[in-house]
Amino acid sequence: MLVIAGAFGVFKRELLFAIDGYRSTVGEDMDITLKAQRYIKQKRSEGEHVRMAYIPEACCYTECPEDFKNLLTQRLRWQRAFIDCALVYWDGFLNVFSKRVSAYFLLDSLLLGTLVAFSNLFVLISLIFTDEPYAFTLAIIMLSTSLFFSSLQNIIALIKSRETGFKYSWQDYMKIMLFFPVDLFFFPLN
DSSP: OOOOOTTTOOOOHHHHHHTTOOOSSSOHHHHHHHHHHHHHHHHHHTTOOOOOOOOTTOOOOOOOOSSHHHHHHHHHHHHHHHHHHHHHTHHHHHHTSOHHHHHIIIIIIIIIIIIHHHHHHHHHHHHHTOOOHHHHHHHHHHHHHHHHHHHHHHHHHHHHHHHTTOOOOHHHHHHHHHHHHHHHHHGGGO
16 A cells, blocks of 8 residues: 555554654655555564554545635646655665555556656647647657556556456446546646
8 A cells, every 4th residue: 555545544643753753745645644654674584473454344535625726626636746755755765665565656656647747748749739740649659658558557456446346337338438538637736
């Protein structure tokens, strides 16, 4: 688990003291999760049984951005958090965290989430300001590839949610799949 979302996370008080609590950063939830992952790895190497649990049945309510400006601000803040944590915990990804945590953070979240999202926006902006025919072809190839991987990621998320008991109607699945192109440009920024 890479990020225990701030609104949905519950931590034992003793754990927060053991890992020196929160660091002042834009991504406190990601930072505290990575500190907890590092602590778990250390304790397991000492022979203790500690774990982080995900409880899919838990319910929590939070407020979502109400307009595009707030959504964009939130997503950009999340990207700054990813970059900040990548810099702060870089050595941990190479030799402290588990391979699964490191691979997920570096490949999925940082590479696919941050870099692809910004490159997609760059491609769209460059299309507006160029009239070279090859640029349009390259942009279509890049956007199609990004859409494929983004859709694959979303399909895997739907499969995993079904495995934990969350089922949707076929109409809902169709709506979700029709939303994939929108997701490509705005939600990879998460």
